[in-house]
Amino acid sequence: MNLDEALQTFITESRELLEEMENALLNVDLAGDQSEAINAIFRAAHTIKGSAGLFSLDHIVAFTHVVESLLDGVRDGTVSLNDEMIVLLLSCCDYLSELTDALAAGRLEADPDMAPQGEMLLAQLRRHMEGGAEESSEAALVLPPEPGVERIDQEPGHSDYWHISLRFGREVLQNGMDPIAFLRYLTKLGRIVGIATVPDAMPPADEMDAELCYLGFEIAFDSNADRDAIAGVFEFVQDDAEIRIIPPHSKVSHYVDLIRALPEQGARLGEILVRCGSVTAHELAGALQQQSERSEAEVPQQLGSILVDGGNVPPVVVEAALAKQKQVSEQKAQESRSIRVDSDKLDRLIDLVGELIIAGARTSMVGQHLQNSELQECTSALSGLVEEVRDAALELRMVKIGATFNRFQRVVHDVARELGKDIGLIVDGEDTELDKTVVEKIGDPLLHLVRNAMDHGIEAAGQRLANGKPAKGMIKLNAFHESGSIVIQVSDDGGGLRKDKILAKAIERGLIDPERKLSDSEIYNLIFEAGFSTAEKITNLSGRGVGMDVVKRNIQALRGSVDISSDEGKGTTVTVRLPLTLAIIDGFLVQVGSSVFVIPLDMIEECIEYATEPGQDYCNLRGQVLPFVRLRELFRLGGAPTRRESIVVLKLGNQRAGLVVDTLLGEFQTVIKPLSPLFSEVRCISGSTILGSGEVALILDVAALMHSVSGKGKVVLAA
Amino acid sequence: MSETQAEQGSASQLALSGELTIYHAAEVKQQVLAALRTGPVLELDLSGVTELDTAGLQVLMLAKQTAQAEQRELRLVQHSTPVVEVFQMLDLGAFFGDALLIHA
Numbered sequence: 001m002n003l004d005e006a007l008q009t010f011i012t013e014s015r016e017l018l019e020e021m022e023n024a025l026l027n028v029d030l031a032g033d034q035s036e037a038i039n040a041i042f043r044a045a046h047t048i049k050g051s052a053g054l055f056s057l058d059h060i061v062a063f064t065h066v067v068e069s070l071l072d073g074v075r076d077g078t079v080s081l082n083d084e085m086i087v088l089l090l091s092c093c094d095y096l097s098e099l100t101d102a103l104a105a106g107r108l109e110a111d112p113d114m115a116p117q118g119e120m121l122l123a124q125l126r127r128h129m130e131g132g133a134e135e136s137s138e139a140a141l142v143l144p145p146e147p148g149v150e151r152i153d154q155e156p157g158h159s160d161y162w163h164i165s166l167r168f169g170r171e172v173l174q175n176g177m178d179p180i181a182f183l184r185y186l187t188k189l190g191r192i193v194g195i196a197t198v199p200d201a202m203p204p205a206d207e208m209d210a211e212l213c214y215l216g217f218e219i220a221f222d223s224n225a226d227r228d229a230i231a232g233v234f235e236f237v238q239d240d241a242e243i244r245i246i247p248p249h250s251k252v253s254h255y256v257d258l259i260r261a262l263p264e265q266g267a268r269l270g271e272i273l274v275r276c277g278s279v280t281a282h283e284l285a286g287a288l289q290q291q292s293e294r295s296e297a298e299v300p301q302q303l304g305s306i307l308v309d310g311g312n313v314p315p316v317v318v319e320a321a322l323a324k325q326k327q328v329s330e331q332k333a334q335e336s337r338s339i340r341v342d343s344d345k346l347d348r349l350i351d352l353v354g355e356l357i358i359a360g361a362r363t364s365m366v367g368q369h370l371q372n373s374e375l376q377e378c379t380s381a382l383s384g385l386v387e388e389v390r391d392a393a394l395e396l397r398m399v400k401i402g403a404t405f406n407r408f409q410r411v412v413h414d415v416a417r418e419l420g421k422d423i424g425l426i427v428d429g430e431d432t433e434l435d436k437t438v439v440e441k442i443g444d445p446l447l448h449l450v451r452n453a454m455d456h457g458i459e460a461a462g463q464r465l466a467n468g469k470p471a472k473g474m475i476k477l478n479a480f481h482e483s484g485s486i487v488i489q490v491s492d493d494g495g496g497l498r499k500d501k502i503l504a505k506a507i508e509r510g511l512i513d514p515e516r517k518l519s520d521s522e523i524y525n526l527i528f529e530a531g532f533s534t535a536e537k538i539t540n541l542s543g544r545g546v547g548m549d550v551v552k553r554n555i556q557a558l559r560g561s562v563d564i565s566s567d568e569g570k571g572t573t574v575t576v577r578l579p580l581t582l583a584i585i586d587g588f589l590v591q592v593g594s595s596v597f598v599i600p601l602d603m604i605e606e607c608i609e610y611a612t613e614p615g616q617d618y619c620n621l622r623g624q625v626l627p628f629v630r631l632r633e634l635f636r637l638g639g640a641p642t643r644r645e646s647i648v649v650l651k652l653g654n655q656r657a658g659l660v661v662d663t664l665l666g667e668f669q670t671v672i673k674p675l676s677p678l679f680s681e682v683r684c685i686s687g688s689t690i691l692g693s694g695e696v697a698l699i700l701d702v703a704a705l706m707h708s709v710s711g712k713g714k715v716v717l718a719a
Numbered sequence: 720m721s722e723t724q725a726e727q728g729s730a731s732q733l734a735l736s737g738e739l740t741i742y743h744a745a746e747v748k749q750q751v752l753a754a755l756r757t758g759p760v761l762e763l764d765l766s767g768v769t770e771l772d773t774a775g776l777q778v779l780m781l782a783k784q785t786a787q788a789e790q791r792e793l794r795l796v797q798h799s800t801p802v803v804e805v806f807q808m809l810d811l812g813a814f815f816g817d818a819l820l821i822h823a
Contacts, residue, residue, distance in 0.1 A: 168773075173741050179773045180805060187808070195810045202777070205752055205785040210744035210778055217809070 007103070010051050012340070014100045017044040019403075022093050025086055026409045034081060041089070042071040048096065053228040057108065060099055063118055066125045067092050073129055087417070088124050090410070095121055160248050161193050162223060162230060165258055167201075167216040169240035174211055177237055183217065186233045190223025216262075343436065346397055353386075353393045354584060354671035360386045361668065361692030387669060390584055394435070401479045401488070402430030404439055408450055412475055415454050422461060422472045423454055429479035434486045438578055441558055442488065445551040449490040449574050450475060452548065457494035457572050467569065469493065482577075485560075485602070491573040497566035499523050524564040528552040559686050561652070561703040577652075577703075587670030587689070589697065590648060590661040592631045593639040596697040598670050598689055599659070603650050603702040610645035610660055619647065619658065628658030629705065634684070652706045659705070672699060684708065730760040730794075736767025739775030739802075748778045755782060759791055766797035771805045783815055 021044035028037040049064035067089070073079035095117060102114070164186075168179050186192070198216040202208060223230065227245055234243050246254050364379035405427045416423040458464075458473035465471055478489040499520065506512045506526045518526075528548050555562045560578035579585070579600075587598035612619040618627045628647055631637070647658040672687045679685070686701035733754040739747060755761045763782070768775075779795070786793035795817045798806065806812055 173774050178741075180776065180809070181772075183808060192808070195808070197780075197809045197811055197814065199777075199780045199784065199814075202781055202784060204788075205748075205781055208748070208777075208781050210748040210774060210781075211741060213773060214777060215773060215780075 007055060010055060011100055011104050013051065014048050015097070017048055018093050018097050018100070019406075020044050022090065022410055023406060025089055025093065026413055028081065028086060035075075038071065038074055038081070042068065042075060045071060050228040050232055053226045055108075056226075057103070059109070059118075060096070060103075063092075063096070063099070063122065066122050070125050070129050079128060085128055088121070088128065090414075092121055092125070160222070162190075162221040162248055163246040163250075163255065163258075164219040164221055164230065165216075165242075165244040165246075165262065166219070166234070167198075167242040167262070168213045168237065169242075170212040170214070172213045172237055172240045175240060177240070179213065179215060179217070179237075179241075182234055182237065183219075186219075186221070186230075189225045189229060189233065190221055192219055193222050194220040341396075343397075346393075346436075349393050350397065350584070353390050356386055357390060357584065357669045357671050358690050358692070362694075363692075365692035383669075390669065394584060397436045398433040399436050399439055400430060401432050401434060401439060401486075402427075404443055404446070405430055405477050405479070407443070408446070408475075408477060411447060411450060412454065415451055419454060420460075421454070421458060423458055424472055424474050426474055426476040427478075428476065432479040432481060432486060434578065438486075438558060441554070442576070442578065445554045445576070446477075446488065446490065448548070448551045449576075450477070453490055453492040453494065453572065453574075457492035457496075459495050463495075467495075485577050485579055488576045488578070489573055490576075491571060493571040496568040496570055496572050497524055497527070497564070498568060502526055521563070521565065524566055527564065528562065556703075559701065559703075585670050585672060585699075587668045587699065588648070589665035589668045589691075590631075590646075590659075591663040591665055592635070592661050593637045595635075595637060596665065596691065596695065597631065597661075598668065598697050598699040599648060599650070600670075600699070600702060601667060603652060605649045605651040605656065607664055608647050608649060608658075610647050621649065621656075621658075624656075626656060626658050628660055629708065630660040632660070632662075634705075634708070650702055650706065652702055655706055657706055659700075670699065730762050731755075731758045732762045732764060734764035734767060736769075738770040739765075739768045739778070740770055740772040741774035744774035744778050747775070748781065751778060751782045752785065755786055755791060755793060756789075760794070761786070761791070762794045762796055764797050765795055765802045766799050768799045768802050771801050776805060776809075776811075780811075780814070 021041050024037045024040040024044070028034055028041075045064050045068045049061055049068060052060035052064065070079060070085075070089075074081050074085075079085075095114075098114060166179070172179065183192070183195075196218045198218060199214065201216065202214040208214070221230070227247065230245055231238075231243065234241065237243075244258055246258065360379070360383050364376070364383055367375040367379040408427070409425055412423055412425040453475055454473075458475070459467070461471040464473065474493045476489070476491045476493075478491070480487055502523050503512075503518075503526075506523075506529070507514045511526060511529050512518065528551070552562050555576055555578070558578055560576060563575045563577070564572065565575070566572040586601040588601045588604055590597050590599060608621070610619075617629075618625050620626070626647075626649065632639070632641060642662045645660055645662060646664050647660055648664070650657050650659060668691070670689045673689060674687055675682070675685065684701050684704045685698050686704075687699045688696050689699060691697050731754055733751065735747065735751075737743070751761075751763065761782075763779075783793050785791075795802075795815055798817075806815070
């Protein structure tokens, strides 16, 4: 794996971790048990820091380090988590996302434009840490390590190797951890050049408890990994062991200090270090002599300074290390079950499947034409397989809507704060799957709807209480599948829409004729008209009269529809209906004159024989009135109707309508080709497809057709 | 973990087999020390050891140190592959001073 690829992985992982961190932050229960959420947040920050270190992204390391320190304080209980801190940590999340984005854009260095923001956040983080005890030492660690302790014996050593000194705690074995296993893992990061096993702490045979650990190790280690990566190997035993890591080319004095800090005798340790190859005998002798000439008073300070000097990482506290180990292995198991695929590759696959379908259709047409039954049999088997391939390929692009929904936790949290309202979010149907492209494009319209519901829908707490509702407002996001489409609902339990106000406004704006009688749903849907806003005052969130019409346009661009229902005083529900996929559908072919049209099969309920009184626009369907449109008239196609016309009964939501056509041609797998922008104003047509014969057929936009049936004026097929 | 003891000439022999891990470390420690103190020389047959962890290793090291302190001789023989692997990784050949048979 080259570095670029690794960096991409880092970026993707960081984004996931930041998302996790954000979710954890939003789910922190300030009153109750926070440890799990805090651990999750800490883990995310820690992992990002560690990986950033691998790529020498110093600005990210420096920033995450402070975040991590604060979180460490929270975990230790020296700093207590409060609401303000959560907001700050969320901002840090955002800042890190920006840094990651900059990274993705190819800027590996710190961006000077963003530095002030980072500084501000750092200052705030430190302020919070002041509550904790270790503020000064934590802050000092952030500074570039080179404190002003000048000493004569600081000439660099010649060792190219890391030196790792390990003294395991007595209980380490009983805690289920095996030092040998850690060393084995260490060898994955590099090569152990020299190792000395130090059994000096072992008591005489009769006092020795075989279940306690008495061993220590001194290791000269050749590796390109950084300190965090090496320290990470021992993460699980950090509490149970003394770990000292000296980077390559460190000053000889560091080794001397190490020798002093360790419990074993100096001369013996010196020997061990020399044997490891970390330091030469000559260097050590010189340094030892120089140090012994120094006054004893300086020693404590030196010991303090090595920690800073060496940039020793603060010990990472791991609670319940075993539980975490288990978690890691579970995560691994999950990773192995899924692979990351470039979405371009998937798009290419879908394109190819589309071509395959067209070619298949052509083959089966030729088969029919030749009237070769053997060939027809083959093509029918083939088209069955192609259909399965198509479904499987489309399935690959399906993602759960849960991730999109979860992002709204943050939006609701932030907007509620901004508005000074207490609002919660309920999410339902997260497992509903839909096409990735649709998911990406639905985010913005949903955001508008949610903000709108929070701003205009949900009343202020005082008013809610007066209306006998709980003070906390609720926004609900729901998703489910319904006849070939996905339905997403945004509901609130606010004041609902006020018909009289909407009507008055619409008349004032000249959107409708005062004399006209409108149904409730027609009145509600007026708010999707351009330039319509009933909010008395404009907030910086919504209320400028842009938004709802944009929402509608965006959703229609996805071949979707949007509908609103409301119960005054109880709340409003906006229902967005979207096609499951944008690329390929099961279609039904109909013919009018010489033109062939495709109707999405999911929208068709049944086909019946055309029978009605001349001049009527409705017929009797088992005792119910069924309005219909004559496609020939709608599109102003020439020619006389055939003798046996048919009605295709379409269903959209709870509306039903008929479509009068000349001939029914049967099912057809339809690869949707978008119409050129030139035809963007054409209504009732959502795209085109290529038939087996090479002819082009237009795909009918059922939602728009329904609209025209319900009496919204004539549709003109401009061409 | 099982041990079999035999006496051959002046050297006592003890064969360790199975997992030499924390689960049996205490038990093995007693066995090995007892065997060690039966005579001047103990040969420890490791051919049947299927797993060696830190606890197991410590017992072996303790036995070696005890032997040295009491002027006895401990020889490790027939190292199994798991034992050789640990000894090599930790560079313990010199500590025990036995000939290591490197498995291909």
